[in-house]
Amino acid sequence: MNQAENQKVRFYQTGTYTVGNRLLDGDIRTVQASSDRSNSLDSGHRACQGCGEALGARYAIDAAMRETNNQLIACNATGCLEVFTTPYPETAWQMPWIHSLFGNAAAVATGVAAAMKVKGRQDVRVIAQGGDGGTTDIGFGCLSGMFDRNDDVLYICYDNQAYMNTGVQRSSATPPAARTATTMPVGPEPGNQFGQGKNVPLVALAHNIPYVATASVHDLHDLERKVKKAMSVRGSRYLQIFVPCPLGWGSKPCDTIKLARMATECGLWPMFEGEYGEITNTHKLRRPSKVDGYLKLQRRFAHLFKPGQEGQLAKMQDLADTNIRKFQLLEEGSDDE
Amino acid sequence: MLKQMEGSVAVAEAVGLCRPEVICAYPITPQTHIVEGLGEMVKSGKLENCEYLNVESEFAALSVGIGSSAAGARTYTATASQGILYMAEAVYNASGMGLPIVMTVGNRAIGAPINIWNDQTDSMSMRDAGWIQLFCETNQEAVDVHIQAFRIAEALSVPVMVCMDGFILTHAYERVDIPEQSQVDEFLPPFVPRQVLDPANPISMGAMVGPEAFTEVRYLAHHRQMEALDLIPQVAESFREIFGRDSGGLISTYKADDAETLIVSLGSVIGTIKDVIDERRENGEKIGCVAIRSYRPFPIQAIHDACKHAKRVVVIEKCFAVGMGGIVAANVRMALTTLPLPVYTVVAGLGGRPITQKSLHRLFEQAGQDKLEGLHFLDLDKQLVDKILEQEELTGCSGSTAENILSNVGVVATAKV
Numbered sequence: 001m002n003q004a005e006n007q008k009v010r011f012y013q014t015g016t017y018t019v020g021n022r023l024l025d026g027d028i029r030t031v032q033a034s035s036d037r038s039n040s041l042d043s044g045h046r047a048c049q050g051c052g053e054a055l056g057a058r059y060a061i062d063a064a065m066r067e068t069n070n071q072l073i074a075c076n077a078t079g080c081l082e083v084f085t086t087p088y089p090e091t092a093w094q095m096p097w098i099h100s101l102f103g104n105a106a107a108v109a110t111g112v113a114a115a116m117k118v119k120g121r122q123d124v125r126v127i128a129q130g131g132d133g134g135t136t137d138i139g140f141g142c143l144s145g146m147f148d149r150n151d152d153v154l155y156i157c158y159d160n161q162a163y164m165n166t167g168v169q170r171s172s173a174t175p176p177a178a179r180t181a182t183t184m185p186v187g188p189e190p191g192n193q194f195g196q197g198k199n200v201p202l203v204a205l206a207h208n209i210p211y212v213a214t215a216s217v218h219d220l221h222d223l224e225r226k227v228k229k230a231m232s233v234r235g236s237r238y239l240q241i242f243v244p245c246p247l248g249w250g251s252k253p254c255d256t257i258k259l260a261r262m263a264t265e266c267g268l269w270p271m272f273e274g275e276y277g278e279i280t281n282t283h284k285l286r287r288p289s290k291v292d293g294y295l296k297l298q299r300r301f302a303h304l305f306k307p308g309q310e311g312q313l314a315k316m317q318d319l320a321d322t323n324i325r326k327f328q329l330l331e332e333g334s335d336d337e
Numbered sequence: 338m339l340k341q342m343e344g345s346v347a348v349a350e351a352v353g354l355c356r357p358e359v360i361c362a363y364p365i366t367p368q369t370h371i372v373e374g375l376g377e378m379v380k381s382g383k384l385e386n387c388e389y390l391n392v393e394s395e396f397a398a399l400s401v402g403i404g405s406s407a408a409g410a411r412t413y414t415a416t417a418s419q420g421i422l423y424m425a426e427a428v429y430n431a432s433g434m435g436l437p438i439v440m441t442v443g444n445r446a447i448g449a450p451i452n453i454w455n456d457q458t459d460s461m462s463m464r465d466a467g468w469i470q471l472f473c474e475t476n477q478e479a480v481d482v483h484i485q486a487f488r489i490a491e492a493l494s495v496p497v498m499v500c501m502d503g504f505i506l507t508h509a510y511e512r513v514d515i516p517e518q519s520q521v522d523e524f525l526p527p528f529v530p531r532q533v534l535d536p537a538n539p540i541s542m543g544a545m546v547g548p549e550a551f552t553e554v555r556y557l558a559h560h561r562q563m564e565a566l567d568l569i570p571q572v573a574e575s576f577r578e579i580f581g582r583d584s585g586g587l588i589s590t591y592k593a594d595d596a597e598t599l600i601v602s603l604g605s606v607i608g609t610i611k612d613v614i615d616e617r618r619e620n621g622e623k624i625g626c627v628a629i630r631s632y633r634p635f636p637i638q639a640i641h642d643a644c645k646h647a648k649r650v651v652v653i654e655k656c657f658a659v660g661m662g663g664i665v666a667a668n669v670r671m672a673l674t675t676l677p678l679p680v681y682t683v684v685a686g687l688g689g690r691p692i693t694q695k696s697l698h699r700l701f702e703q704a705g706q707d708k709l710e711g712l713h714f715l716d717l718d719k720q721l722v723d724k725i726l727e728q729e730e731l732t733g734c735s736g737s738t739a740e741n742i743l744s745n746v747g748v749v750a751t752a753k754v
Contacts, residue, residue, distance in 0.1 A: 073534045075404060076543075083545060091541035096534040098407050099543035100430050104400035107392070111359060111404020111412075112534060114388040118358045118410055124536055142400060145393030 030220050031063045038065035038094065040072075045092035046084040050253025052243030052260065053081055053158040055217045057129065060156050060241060063224040065095065067231035068125045073112050074098070077105035077130025077139055080165040081158060103138035105130045106146040109153040117152070125231065129156040132173035133163040135240075136200045143200075147207035150235045154227075157200065157238070160245035168248040172198045175268070176319065177312055178300045180248075185303035194315055201272070204238040208277040211235075216242040216269060218260035222283065226273065242269045250299025262294035267320035270327040284331035288324055291316050339514050344476040344506045347513040348441060349374025351480040353384045354521040355439075355487045357413040358528075359405035360389045361398040365420040366453050367503035368443035372415055395420035399427035399440070406436040407542055409533040411487065414438070417503060418445035418459045425463065432467030432558065434543060437490035437497070437528070439483065440468075444604065444655070445503040446688040454689020455503040456655040457604060460632075461664050467558050469497040469565055470633040471585070472603040476506055476513050481584030482630075484516065485572050488525050492568060493561050500632075502605040502655075504689070516580055524579050562634040569631050587636035589628045590643050592618060596625030598705055599647040601640070601669050603629040606653060606685070606692050613697045624701060629665070640672040649679050651704045653715075655686040662712045679707065685715035721745055 021033045031037050040061045047054035065072050076082045076099045085092040086099065100108045109128035116124045128146075130139055135157035146153055162180045163169040170180045176194040179185045183192040204212045210233045215223040223241065230237040244251060244259045251259055263269035264283065268291060271283035295301040295316065304313045324330060340347075349371050352360075360379070362372035376391075378384035388405075392398045398414045406412040416424065421442060431438050442460045446452040460470060471486060473479040479501045486497040501507060532540060546554055566587065573585035583589075591611050593599060600610050607628045617624050627643045629636070644650055650673065652666035661667075663682035670680045681704060686692045696716050703709050725742055743749060 071536045073408070073536065086541055086544035088544045088546040088550065091544060093541050094539060096536055096539045097541045098404070098534055099541075100400060100403050100434070101426055104396065104403070104427060107397040107400035108404035108407075110390065110392075110397075111361075111401035111406070111410075112408040113404075114359045114390060114401065115405040115408030115410035118386060118388045119408075141394060142397050145397050148393065149390065 031066050031224055032059060032220060037062045038070060040065050040093060040095040041085065042092045042094050046087060047080070048247050048253070050244075050246040050256045051080075051084075052217050052245060052256050053131065053160055054084070055256070056158045056223075056241040056243040057081055057156075059217065059220060059223050060227050060239070061095070061127070063227035064125070064127055064154065064231055067228050068123075070095075071124045073116075073124060073126050075100070075105050075109040075112060075126065075128045077128075077134030078102035078165075079131040079134050081129065081131065083165060102134055104142050105134060105139055106153065106155055107142040109155070110146050110149070110151040113152045125154070126152065127154045127156060129158065131164070132157060132159040132161060133171040136172045136198060140200075144203075144207065147204060147209050147236045147238070150209060152234050152236070154230045154237045154239065157240040158243045159240050160243045160248060162245075162248050164245050164248040172196075173200070177304055177316055179303065180300070189312065190303045190309070191301075201238065201240050201274075205274045205277055205279070207236070209236040209238065211237040211273070211275055213238070213273040214240050214242070214269070214271050216260045216264050216271060217244070218257045218264065219271070219283075222271065229273070248300070250302070251297055255297055259294065259297060262289065262297075265289045266291045266294050267324040267329055268294065268316075270323045270329055272327055279327070282327050282329055285324065285329045286331050288320070288329070291320050338517070339512055341510060341512055343370065344479060344501065344509050344511070345370030345443075346374050347476050347480050347515065348483055348501070348507075349378065350515050351483045352413055352439075352441075353378050354516060354518055355413075355484055355525055356386070356411065358387055358410035359402065359412045360387060361392050361401045361412075361414040362389065363392050363395050363398045363416070363420065365395065365417045366443075367445055367455070367507045368415045368417040368420075368441060370507065371441055371443070375413075395424040396427055399424040399431060399438070402438045402440075403427060403431050403434065403436055406431070406438050407434065407534055409528070409530045409535075411491075411528040412436075412438045413440070415441035415443065417443040418447055418453075421459045421463055422447065425466075428463050428466045428468065431496045433554075435494040437487075437494055439486045439490055439497050439499065441483070442498055442500045443503040443507045444500055452688040455505055456687045456689070457500065457502070458656045458687075460498060460500045461656040463498070464633055464664070467495070468633065469493075469495055469562065469631070471497060471499050471631055472629060473499065473501045473506065474589075474605055474607045474628055476501075476509060476511050477582070478584050479506060480513055480515065481576060481580065481582060484521055484525060485576055485585045488572050489565065489568060491528050492572075493565055494531065495558075495561050495565065500604070505605045514582070520579055524576060565631070565634050566636060566638075585630060587631045587639045588643060589630060591626045591628070593625035593627055593643055595623055595646075597623040597648040598625075598701065599644050599650050600624070600626040600653060600701070601629065601644070601650055601665070602626065602653040603632060603665065604655065606655070609692055609694060610653070610697065613694050613701065616694075617698070617701060622701075622705065624705075632665070635668050635672070637672040640669060641676070644673055644678075645676055647678060649681070649704060649707060651681045651683060651701070651709070653683045653685050653692075657682075657684040657687075681709045682712045683709075683715055684713070690716065
């Protein structure tokens with residue numbers, strides 16, 4: 001782990017490879033562990049129990065607030081995050097925040113950044129944020145335009161792999177085989193089709209922007225480091241955070257962090273960083289787990305465990321194996337090498 | 338300073354004098370020369386302290402404008418035709434949020450069939466979107482109204498659409514008086530937003546509003562437009578004091594006081610109508626016209642007062658509601674509800690068809706004798722339409738109509754013989 005490079009933590013202190021905040025020096029503890037975090041997304045909002053997106057947003061924005069000395073403006077796409085934080089006349093945002101439309105968060109952020117530039121307030125930084133539908137589907141044109149112009153915005157996509165706010169419909173970030181309201185688990189190939197969908201982090205990378213990363217709510221240190229890195233550079237930056245959705249996935253609210261970790265550990269959610277078109281860092285796996293354990297905890301994949309669906313399940317494992325090969329996720333000298 | 342120049346270039350200069358801070362540019366005919374002109378002004382340094390962004394669509398153009406305006410920057414963009422449809426969602430959003438963006442519409446038809454020439458269907462499609470819509474008769478008026486538009490928008494927190502006929506104005510070279518920077522600075526104070534995205538004073542903008550307050554929010558939007566009915570003439574008066582020209586306002590009239598036949602229209606065709614009126618006045622006909630300069634808010638009282646002594650009203654409009662009839666005429670009728678006079682709807686100039694003096698003479702002749710049907714299509718080729726209808730009846734097929742019509746006109750028809 002990253003912080004272990006800075007600080008020697010002895011194995012006997014924890015008995016595992018994990019390193020808790022408690023044992024770390026103050027300056028490398030997480031922003032979330034700090035009592036003076038900004039709480040920009042405050043408590044009292046209306047997210048579901050176990051909502052990964054609420055966690056992801058809280059982690060990312062508190063980290064970005066610290067990096068910018070609280071000089072931050074957020075532009076939000078329509079979606080769960082917008083709805084559960086701002087039921088009029090209440091708001092959970094303790095920061096300047098604007099919601100315009102479903103598909104234009106990136107463009108609105110571009111406009112805010114342009115206004116800050118023209119007013120000589122370049123100390124004020126701008127983030128845009130939305131779910132996977134608002135990012136990879138309907139907001140994709142504006143997102144690509146923002147990348148193309150290299151506008152000074154960090155775009156954060158909270159990826160829960162479907163349109164959850166409207167009742168769990170397929171998006172271009174929905175994984176194959178997943179049940180959604182528009183990809184029902186019926187017919188010979190139940191759930192979402194194989195061979196579709198888009199990897200927007202890689203598409204973002206292809207725009208040659210300064211920084212692209214994938215992160216996950218289970219690894220707070222890694223997520224905060226990536227936000228910090230993103231805020232240390234100017235130009236367009238893209239961060240896609242894996243955020244399980246108990247409602248849409250049919251998982252237990254208490255399993256949100258566990259599922260996020262399992263998705264990474266089996267290779268289905270590769271975590272990587274890239275700069276100017278090249279992958280510069282990947283989160284290595286010591287011993288990749290099989291996809292079964294991750295899939296089994298979610299009702300959206302329940303049909304994969306019925307008799308006769310072994311082929312579909314094997315194809316899911318293929319996806320993970322392909323990721324492991326393609327992103328070179330295996331740690332050197334790891335058990336599977 | 339008087340200059341011989343293209344309408345688009347004149348508008349670009351006028352907008353530049355208003356010191357916009359963010360300009361979003363996306364090309365669409367016939368508006369393109371305006372943003373090209375502004376781009377050059379920003380790049381050369383003539384227009385300082387301005388961010389000029391080349392965006393990827395009209396939807397992005399107005400969305401970027403929403404962000405910059407919400408962050409307190411004076412914001413301008415321009416569009417036309419398909420572009421305004423593509424940004425429709427953002428058009429409603431900008432007004433709903435009360436963002437004083439100024440946008441030029443180089444009026445053009447909407448497809449299919451694709452048509453790049455002038456009519457006013459594009460602006461009319463957004464007439465109920467909550468924007469103030471100001472129509473211009475000449476390029477001088479376009480220059481003046483743009484300067485007034487920023488002041489009106491910022492005074493009321495309502496976005497303003499300045500509508501000028503594509504090609505007929507945007508591409509016409511004529512003599513235009515471009516104001517001095519000092520005059521514009523005197524007329525137009527800097528933009529001071531009442532709400533702004535600022536870390537020192539964090540607010541949430543664009544929150545969800547449910548049934549408990551949505552009607553009230555909409556009512557307030559209407560209330561601001563009603564205030565605009567007072568403000569628009571005041572701003573025009575203030576403009577006259579500084580620039581010495583009558584421009585803007587809600588309506589203008591021409592030889593209307595004693596007119597028995599009143600032509601009501603909007604945009605550049607007013608010029609042709611005035612010429613025809615002059616000729617008919619020489620023969621003693623009591624005819625005049627009313628130009629609608631502010632279409633939203635719609636000046637019901639002003640139009641009522643201007644028309645109350647007339648015997649008949651002829652509304653000439655470059656748009657129409659398919660399946661219903663006139664769009665402008667329906668509004669004019671509402672203004673004249675209590676007056677016992679016929680209101681004729683004339684649909685003219687669609688897709689760039691010229692509205693000639695000859696056709697107008699014929700039209701006014703018929704109108705003067707009350708021989709017009711309620712909904713009249715100026716210069717409609719009835720023979721061609723009947724032929725197509727007959728063919729359709731024979732084949733019983735459905736499908737694309739444009740090509741079928743074209744095959745009956747011009748060289749294609751000649752070649753078939």
